[in-house]
Amino acid sequence: MTKQVNITNDNFLEVVKEGTHLVELSGDGCSGCIALKPTVMQLLPKYPQITYHYVVVTHETSDICHKYGVDRIPALLLLHNGVLAALVKGYQPEEILDLWLEDQLSRLK
Template sequence: MSNVYEVSDATFVEETKEGLVLVDFWAPWCGPCRMVAPVLDEISEELGDKVKIVKVNVDDNPDTSKEFGIMSIPTLLVKQNNEVKETIIGYRPKEELDEVIAKYL
């Protein structure tokens, strides 16, 4: 079962402050964003509670997008204990995302 959650400007800080979190900045009109969504679902199913995956719709949540300087989507942030560890811009295959996440497990 996938544990990918939508978060908003209002809930972002609370939802991403603890543990390992993969943040997906996306928009419904973005083709590469739609390509990465099933990959994130797979990662969520495989890793379960080891990583929390949250999605931020950039159109609906401009404050969070601005705070992190999001200029292109999809942009993925790897956060650990409220600190951004890595930024991944653009679509990446699952194997590449698995390697990045594995560094922080």
């Protein structure tokens, strides 16, 4: 499920406090970011338990990157009940991303 929530530094922890969330940190004009979003969108129907958020990194969201040690984009944060479960940086092909999600979700059970 894709959430249409305007995520900011101030409301991030409140948005992700319950459930499993995949947060894609992205940027305008980033080729890896442009390529990653459709890959993630292809996989989301397979993982209905995940709430997906697409966040463009700006001054209003940069604290999220600092909090989780994200030093490059694109990056994917997998959070469960507000706690970081996994992080991956850079573009990931669909097959690798699918395996990563399966593995991480199995660890949350």
